[in-house]
Amino acid sequence: MFDDFLVRAGFAGVGLAFATGPLGSFVVWRRMAYFGDATAHAAILGVALALIFSVPVTLGTLAVALAMALVVSGLATRGHAMDATLGVLSHSALALGLVAISFVPGVRVDLSAFLFGDILAVGRQDLLVIWGGAAVVVALLVWRWAPLLTATMSEDLAVASGIDPRRERLVLTLALAIVVAVALKVIGTLLIAAMLIIPAAAARGFSRTPEAMAVSAVGIGAASALAGLGASYLVDTPAGPSIVTAAAVIFAITAAVTRR
Amino acid sequence: MSLIEAKGLSLSYGAQPVLENVNIAIEPGEIVTLVGPNGSGKSSLVKVLTGQLKPDAGKVRRKPGLRLGYVPQKLALERSLPMTVARFLNLPERRDPEAIRRASKETGIEGLEHRQVADLSGGQQQRVLLARALLTSPELLILDEPTQGLDQPGEAAFYLKLEHLRDALGCAVLMVSHDLHVVMSASDRVICLNHHICCEGTPHVVRDAPEYRALFGYGTGGALALYQHEHDHHHHHQHDHDHDHV
Numbered sequence: 001m002f003d004d005f006l007v008r009a010g011f012a013g014v015g016l017a018f019a020t021g022p023l024g025s026f027v028v029w030r031r032m033a034y035f036g037d038a039t040a041h042a043a044i045l046g047v048a049l050a051l052i053f054s055v056p057v058t059l060g061t062l063a064v065a066l067a068m069a070l071v072v073s074g075l076a077t078r079g080h081a082m083d084a085t086l087g088v089l090s091h092s093a094l095a096l097g098l099v100a101i102s103f104v105p106g107v108r109v110d111l112s113a114f115l116f117g118d119i120l121a122v123g124r125q126d127l128l129v130i131w132g133g134a135a136v137v138v139a140l141l142v143w144r145w146a147p148l149l150t151a152t153m154s155e156d157l158a159v160a161s162g163i164d165p166r167r168e169r170l171v172l173t174l175a176l177a178i179v180v181a182v183a184l185k186v187i188g189t190l191l192i193a194a195m196l197i198i199p200a201a202a203a204r205g206f207s208r209t210p211e212a213m214a215v216s217a218v219g220i221g222a223a224s225a226l227a228g229l230g231a232s233y234l235v236d237t238p239a240g241p242s243i244v245t246a247a248a249v250i251f252a253i254t255a256a257v258t259r260r
Numbered sequence: 261m262s263l264i265e266a267k268g269l270s271l272s273y274g275a276q277p278v279l280e281n282v283n284i285a286i287e288p289g290e291i292v293t294l295v296g297p298n299g300s301g302k303s304s305l306v307k308v309l310t311g312q313l314k315p316d317a318g319k320v321r322r323k324p325g326l327r328l329g330y331v332p333q334k335l336a337l338e339r340s341l342p343m344t345v346a347r348f349l350n351l352p353e354r355r356d357p358e359a360i361r362r363a364s365k366e367t368g369i370e371g372l373e374h375r376q377v378a379d380l381s382g383g384q385q386q387r388v389l390l391a392r393a394l395l396t397s398p399e400l401l402i403l404d405e406p407t408q409g410l411d412q413p414g415e416a417a418f419y420l421k422l423e424h425l426r427d428a429l430g431c432a433v434l435m436v437s438h439d440l441h442v443v444m445s446a447s448d449r450v451i452c453l454n455h456h457i458c459c460e461g462t463p464h465v466v467r468d469a470p471e472y473r474a475l476f477g478y479g480t481g482g483a484l485a486l487y488q489h490e491h492d493h494h495h496h497h498q499h500d501h502d503h504d505h506v
């Protein structure tokens with residue numbers, strides 16, 4: 001079954017959607033959109049470092065994304081004016097990554113594969129990494145669901161219930177770094193944040209509980225992945241951007257339908 | 261043993277002192293009203309007691325395993341987070357449906373289960389928060405300015421409800437109020453805070469006096485009382501005090 005590249009690509013997209021659905025919901029609820037962007041952009045620096053030091057790309061991405069996420073989350077707790085700081089970090093990380101990659105000796109690196117993903121080239125090994133990473137993220141979020149949700153609703157209420165909001169924020173930070181590392185091959189650094197935000201935002205309109213929104217976001221993410229792949233196969237458009245375009249179309253439709 | 265006891269609390273925001281050597285203890289079953297002018301540190305004191313803020317100095321000791329119900333001043337709700345009343349009451353722990361029915365009846369939020377919390381009025385949100393706090397079977401209920409935005413009959417009705425809850429559950433109540441002079445008549449103690457504790461006493465119940473009738477009108481059911489501030493100490497501090505007391 002996994003012999004067909006298109007089947008593998010489909011499984012990769014759906015696997016990613018399982019992680020981005022619930023995590024993306026938290027990104028929307030907590031207004032962490034730019035935070036997701038900064039972490040994702042740092043991934044390209046991770047790619048460069050991984051190539052330079054000859055370690056697996058996923059590992060390098062995970063480490064650098066985690067470092068970036070921790071820095072940003074640390075700044076957020078100290079109450080810095082986040083907008084400009086995040087902009088500086090996000091774009092500097094991207095630029096620094098692109099510069100660093102030009103120093104990688106030997107092989108010419110296919111930059112666009114890292115920027116926009118290369119879902120049609122996903123192999124069995126990649127599929128294992130994607131589903132493994134998604135499983136870890138889902139398990140992490142299910143395990144911490146109630147305290148995470150309470151802390152998102154109100155930090156005051158969370159503390160009074162004996163929940164440490166900083167610890168819960170760390171869980172999200174870790175989950176975000178894992179998703180970035182896993183999504184690199186599927187969707188690329190530039191569009192990871194889109195896969196987090198768009199399906200969740202599309203699910204908001206018709207969801208009455210947080211659980212319904214997270215599950216719907218998974219469905220919308222998976223549908224976008226399959227629709228984008230289909231379009232890419234039929235009309236020969238780039239796969240990653242097609243997936244995000246499909247998600248945007250679904251968002252536009254749900255926004256129009258649920259608008260009062 | 262006190263439910264919660266704080267000794268020598270000091271807290272400042274930058275150079276601005278908020279709490280100075282505050283001692284407070286809440287005993288089981290008592291109703292304590294904390295009053296003070298705006299910016300006197302009432303909310304900060306509550307946040308130190310609930311653990312949201314760490315004091316610069318001093319210690320907070322809770323009875324081990326204390327069940328604390330906390331009703332914040334208001335919820336800053338994020339519209340992107342869908343949340344029904346029923347789901348909110350089960351956060352962070354699933355509660356017994358029978359207990360939810362009882363708490364909903366007690367607080368008068370029956371029929372709101374399927375509404376979005378963000379769509380409720382301020383008063384309704386307050387009652388949902390109270391219902392959620394009751395679900396912990398609290399030994400101590402802490403309410404931060406629960407009557408803000410209510411008119412006087414509404415305030416009186418809320419106080420009667422609270423007194424009834426205390427009698428039914430046997431929990432202690434610590435309530436913050438910004439009204440310096442008109443307090444809940446069932447308060448066992450009134451503590452006046454202005455960075456430090458200025459005075460402490462019992463409310464003066466004058467519900468039968470004609471002047472009281474003239475002042476509060478009818479229909480408040482004796483839930484309100486006057487509090488006479490008696491500051492028997494002099495302030496030796498350098499900073500300015502603005503007490504504005506009768």
